[in-house]
Amino acid sequence: MFESLKKKFSRTSDKLEEELIEEAQEENNLEEESGKKFSFFSFGRKDKKEEEDSKSDVAEIPQEVESIQETDTSDDETSDDKDEKSGFWSFGKKSSDNKEEPQEEESAEEIQEEEESAEEIQEEEEPKKSHFWSRNKEGDTEESEDADEKTEEKKSRFWSRNKDNDSSEENDEDEEPSGMFSFITAKTISEKHLEDILWELEMGLLEGDVAMEVASAVVDSVKDDLVGRKIKRSNDITEYTYNALRNAVAEIIDIPGKSMTEMIEAKKAQGEPLVVMFVGINGTGKTTTIGKLANYYLKKGYTPVIAAADTFRAGAIEQVNYHADKVGVKLIKHQKGSDPAAVAFDAVEHAKAQGKELVLIDTAGRMQTNTNLMDEMKKIKRVAKPDLVVFVGDALTGNDATQQASKFNEAIDLDGVILTKADADSKGGASLSIGYVIKKPILFLGMGQGYDDIKEYDADWMMNQLFSESGEEVNINEA
Structure with missing residues (x-):
């Protein structure tokens, strides 16, 4: 629905950004910044995602943090005590579930026999074994797809969210990997920056069958909202324009009355x-x-x-x-x-x-x-x-x-x-x-x-x- 108006709104944001960046380049007041450029429509979705994430964080993070704290509470705890701690840490244990102490006095032949026996048992009970353990087994370099899925489901959201260089597909849709700029000296939006852009917006609204008085009201509201805004980063331009247009339209479409x-x-x-x-x-x-x-x-x-x-x-x-x-x-x-x-x-x-x-x-x-x-x-x-x-x-x-x-x-x-x-x-x-x-x-x-x-x-x-x-x-x- 309303694809024409959406394009007009997005184009207004892009044009203002182009105007300010071009002027900053002429003034040597522009530098490329590490970061990701948000699209015009990402701001509405971003707010919704942050709200959903905050709800899930309240429910999930305290339990995970608690399990981490329990694992690191004391250096004097025995390995038996640690067995009862968080399952995340138990994956790295080298001893079997039934052993309490390592068998230090076993001969080399007995150790070899136990290893061969363990391999036979592992082949028979492969579905029951931990994927993490089987991945570190000598000579076993292949991983089953089913085991991957089960392990992924068990991973904590707390840890997966903080993994380095691991961005979700959802974020990739919202953000562009380049085109992020900052101004060495903050730019202030003036009427001259908006003159051509708002005229184009008004013409676009009229082409979209918006009534003349409505198009004028939207343009005036956006102008009042943007003039005087100080801009430090290119993402700020997109966000301010998005909010200015949204506020202008909100005043237009919300006519009070009983249902x-x-x-x-x-x-x-x-x-x-x-x-x-x-x-x-x-x-x-x-x-x-x-x-x-x-x-x-x-x-x-x-x-x-x-x-x-x-x-x-x-x-x-x-x-x-x-x-x-x-x-x-x-x-x-x-x-x-x-x-x-x-x-x-x-x-x-x-x-x-x-x-x-x-x-x-x-x-x-x-x-x-x-x-x-x-x-x-x-x-x-x-x-x-x-x-x-x-x-x-x-x-x-x-x-x-x-x-x-x-x-x-x-x-x-x-x-x-x-x-x-x-x-x-x-x-x-x-x-x-x-x-x-x-x-x-x-x-x-x-x-x-x-x-x-x-x-x-x-x-x-x-x-x-x-x-x-x-x-x-x-x-x-x-x-």
Whole structure:
């Protein structure tokens, strides 16, 4: 998701780094430093890994350190005492488990016979022997793959983490082995460093269907965050740019508002159903979204009812009836061409009489420029008195969806937004812009074709999608 925006963000960081390094070279203020250069997206993953490692360290390190301390507590301990210590040290013991003292007075022939006997026993009981011991046996240079795996599993994380020159594949993915620089005298980011870079960022956001006012807000926020920052190492540039962009986007996408589930509970406490009216232009997936929401709240234990108030379009009643049957909810419908407001009113009365918690009103799709249909929509609102008026927009239409939502908001005063086809949105312009422009929250995201493919909007989840590398799995069932 949102691959276009991710590339724009990453390119901004790279351009700023190039600008500062080039200037430092001209000033003879640059030196190569030993270390690893982090990629733009590694900072988010690095924080998550450090958090996971800290949890595992608390559980594992104290036990391992304790075993080390027990082994080195006293020089006066006998070999018998040491046998009961940590298993890590017992691998190096040369005596067998059944011997208490070395046989110093054995003749050379007896020693040779014992060695031959030990070799025969080892061949018969090879699976039971320690891999470490068998590796040091004279003439035995081959190691089995199974033994390698078992030994590796037994190794302590504490020791493997501190091995010299042993970097994990996971770290290799996050870091690049070269390109790390430091400045002899710390560089300060100024407006002249950012002028061309931020102009390019703004143009890139506009190309990604981000609304003009949103693109300007992001650029201004990044500028305020970066100007005056003192930079000592090239990694600092990447980190500061990452944080500046993340903070700017966080302010854009987090529009406060109650969730639909919270509102259902509040209305239920009053003994009333939550009435939701859906509006939008033709072809955005409004009717399918209603079917998804009916299924979503059925699984949460509520009982929805759908009102087929799109009596204008041919086949509209049959379409919504199909979804209602598939999901298993009641549909209130009249004949084609009847008054849509009357259908909505009957659905609300039915819900009140039957004690149902949710009314979903499907209305005819209409262009924001169609005055007659917009007036009809206002009439449905007056009669049904919905608690929520929700605009359903297609995320793939980008800035058009934002403009449509603005027009509907002016005409009928929207309460929230649902974006369909968000899973196929590579640009991300609508998702980033629509809530900020109309100052109304995004309530749900459509994430596929199935009835279960809908997700309650979460700003933290959205941030993770915008600031994660390509190919990371998207879990639509995350809370």
